[in-house]
Amino acid sequence: MHYDRCFGCGELDGGLHMRSTMGEHALVHSRFTVTEAHQGAPGLAHGGLLACAFDEAIGSTVGNVLRRPSVTGKLETDFVRPVPVGSTLFITAKVDGVAGRKLYASAEGRLDTEDGPVAVRARALFVEVALEHFTTHGAPDALTKLKRAEQINP
Numbered sequence: 001m002h003y004d005r006c007f008g009c010g011e012l013d014g015g016l017h018m019r020s021t022m023g024e025h026a027l028v029h030s031r032f033t034v035t036e037a038h039q040g041a042p043g044l045a046h047g048g049l050l051a052c053a054f055d056e057a058i059g060s061t062v063g064n065v066l067r068r069p070s071v072t073g074k075l076e077t078d079f080v081r082p083v084p085v086g087s088t089l090f091i092t093a094k095v096d097g098v099a100g101r102k103l104y105a106s107a108e109g110r111l112d113t114e115d116g117p118v119a120v121r122a123r124a125l126f127v128e129v130a131l132e133h134f135t136t137h138g139a140p141d142a143l144t145k146l147k148r149a150e151q152i153n154p
């Protein structure tokens with residue numbers, strides 16, 4: 001968790017409550033369990049919420065692997081298999097490259113087990129920002145609220 005009121009990883013009622021774990025080879029593993037609150041079609045996950053889960057998983061990866069403050073500039077998703085309510089996506093993400101302030105990363109989500117069928121793939125461009133990005137555009141006390149801000153190299 002990087003912020004306890006983050007929709008992706010925080011403790012908010014109705015949030016995604018995701019957690020990420022650093023694995024071998026700088027791969028970051030996250031899980032997202034689809035509940036009734038995440039539906040689009042009856043019994044199926046809403047694609048926008050799946051995109052949100054991947055934004056969180058990839059953002060956590062970029063943050064924890066590179067330790068640079070950054071925000072999502074672009075997020076692309078491929079929805080390749082329906083994701084039913086009650087299923088868990090096992091998401092594995094990695095940093096693909098760095099070009100100046102541009103931080104590229106990608107992820108894939110497998111259904112119900114680590115080696116289940118791939119249901120969603122995503123690629124993202126994160127853009128490195130100064131820490132002032134968060135205080136200027138967000139809350140003035142944003143840096144004290146970010147639990148892990150001290151771990152980010154400005």
Ligand SMILES: CCCCCCCCCCCC(=O)SCCNC(=O)CCNC(=O)[C@H](O)C(C)(C)COP(=O)(O)OP(=O)(O)OC[C@H]1O[C@@H](n2cnc3c(N)ncnc32)[C@H](O)[C@@H]1OP(=O)(O)O
Pocket residue numbers: 002008055056057059060061063064067070071072073074100101102125127128129148151152
């Ligand atoms: C331990 C911690 C855990 C931390 C765990 C954290 C998990 C959090 C997960 C959720 C993350 C989010 O939702 S973040 C919230 C959603 N995102 C945002 O609010 C971002 C809003 N957008 C912005 O603030 C801005 O547009 C920026 C910062 C992205 C870029 O503005 P800028 O600083 O003026 O820089 P700019 O020159 O425009 O762009 C820099 C370079 O990136 C390229 N670029 C920028 N946007 C794009 C784009 N959409 N598509 C292609 N390329 C782009 C530009 O062409 C340029 O390339 P070149 O000319 O250099 O080649």
